[in-house]
Amino acid sequence: MRITSSAMSKRLATRAIIFAGAAAIASAFLTGCALNGTSATALGGSSNATPQARFQGKVFGGQQPVSGATIQLYTVGTTGMASAATPLIASPGVTNSSGQFAITGAYSCASATQVYIVATGGNSGSETNPSLSLMAALGPCSSLTSSTFININELTTIAAVYALSPYMTSYTQIGATGSNPSGLVNAFKTANLLVDSGPGASPAPPAGMTLPTTRLNTLADILAACVNTTGASSAGCTSLFSATGASETIGAGLAIAKNPGSANLTALYSLAVPASPFVPMLSAQPNDFTLALNYTGAELASPYGIAIDATGNAWVTNEAGFSVVKAPSPTQTFVTTSYSTGGLLVPRGISIDRSGNVWIANTGGNNVVELTSAGSPASGSPFSSGGISAPIAIANDSSGNAWVANFNGNSITELSSAGTASGSSPVTGSGALSAPTSIALDANGRVAVANAGTGQLCLFNNAAALQSCVSDGTLFAATAVAVSASGNVSLTGSTTGPTVTGALTVATSTGIVIPGSPFSGGGLTLPTAAAYDGNSNSWFANNGSLSEFAGGTAVSPSTGFGALNAPAGVAVDPSGNIWTANSGDNSVSIFVGLGTAVTTPLAANVGP
Secondary structure, three states: EEOOOOOOOOOOOOOOOOOOOOOOOOOOOOOOOOOOOOOOEEEOOOOOOOOEEEEEEEEEOOEEEEOOEEEEEEOEEEEOOEOOEEOOOOOOOEEEOEEEEEEEEEOOOOOOOOEEEEEOOOEEEOOOOOOEEEEEEEEEEEOOOOOEEEEEOOOHHHHHHHHHHHHHEEOOEEEOOOOOHHHHHHHHHHHHHHHHHHOEEEEOOOOEOOOOOHHHHHHHHHHHHHHHOOOOOOOOHHHHHHHHOOOOHHHHHHHHOOOOOHHHHHHHHHHHHOOOOEEEOOOOOOOOOEEEEEEEEEOOOOOOEEEEOOOOOEEEEOOOEEEEEEEEEOOOOOOOEEEOOOOOOOEEEEEEEOOOOEEEEEEHHOOOEEEOOOOOOOOOOEEOOOOOOOOEEEEEEOOOEEEEEEEOOOOOEOOOOOOOOOOOEEEEEOOOOOOOOEEEEEOOOOOOOOOOOHHHEEEEEEOOEEEEEOOOOOOOEEEEEEEEOOEEEEEEEEEOOOOEEEEEEEEEOOOOOOOOEEEEEEOOOOEEEEEEEOOOOEEEOOOEEEEEEOOEEEEEOOOOOOOOOOOOEOOOOOOOEEEEEEEEOOOEEEEEEOOOOOOOOOHHHHOO
């Protein structure tokens, strides 16, 4: 029978703390620890001892067991992005004729953090395939026990490479800076949310969440077309490697995850045929190969703004629900946090300061609401001084000051961390500001404002003095602004002509418009929100999709990534996931590993 996303059994047992024993205990062939009555190969060591198995598993190519595959357990690197991972098993072993393996206590979790397992080579039924490589993202090393069972297949591989792609360049190069940074820890959790490495299938998702099951299955089937062959010279491998530039299947999956909109991938859909092992599949060629989680729920009502805190929690304003919704992580359900004293009325913009406090542009209430990180009203909130009038966007600097764009007031307001307006507020730029719609800050504390009334980008220093207002002469109805780590500023809006199209102006931090502006393409259509990732690529929420630009060059396909319903907000989290708040269908989407990880909250990256 075929392996489907619902046909696999539940994880055999709960994982717990492991590792005990001395270095003198080596791994050996197991007796009495075999699976299904077949002797499993213990990994690493001599045959003179029979230590207790620490965990077990099986390797599949589609529905076929893979014999003779080499098994290695890795812990992630800690010296930088995609730093070298450390193999934990001194003498890797191989799977038996049934694809089974058992890892003994011949490894240590003493210095390990997040771990993953890799199977390379082996025979899934044809003959040995040197191009075969499969993996599963496991999580904390300390969670592996003698009752842990792992299925490694194409589904676990796709889930791992997508979730870990911002931290990964190959299966031996997965890492970040420091031990267990929240972004990498969350990425491992997301991998297991997509596909549980116990049964090797998609689990039941949290309430309100939809998993991209058919896309996962289709991508797994594409890899299976190469895995279940004799290797690189086979038709399946030839097509896969030609499209991705890889030489083994983990590398091919990673190349797809990193470039899901590449035109080179178009031919890969045909590798997923009706007889493929994972069903149901996509019924037609997709626009792109992104994987997106989707949240819906009664607590979401015209979600508008979105901001990410230090540990990757997302906070979303509900424009029609008069509330704020918190997503504790991509692996948990949403929890509604409502502000009642003074009330939220048409909340839109949202930002988080370096202390974790949440600041909300309460448009209908003509004030700014501050919540603590626990969602409780902050002292003195709401704040209404300083000329606040229909506040629509908000951003925080490194000192905890909040900068507010007042759409009706044609001004910006600076509030201290205590909510007191600066003496110069409201700031109009001597009348230069006209219907400001968006606001962002750079590493020096300079303030960038999208000026909808004039189609200009207006730049202020951190003392609220106007530096300049610039334009490319074509863009109008500016809607969103974002500032990259390098200081470049992206301003989105539209252009006129036979049809109204989306447009992008890129300027330096000193207000020099980059030649070629306005830029278009990449699905840029009526953009409503903007964000930058850790690679200084810009992301835009459009009327129906998500666009990515590197400077003025579109990276996303001509129709953008995904299929979104009137997204109003966009943000990047510490795992490199791209979040959108979709006001048209009351949902939030999370594009897994699509961007580059960024430090959050954004206030941690700005001055003064």
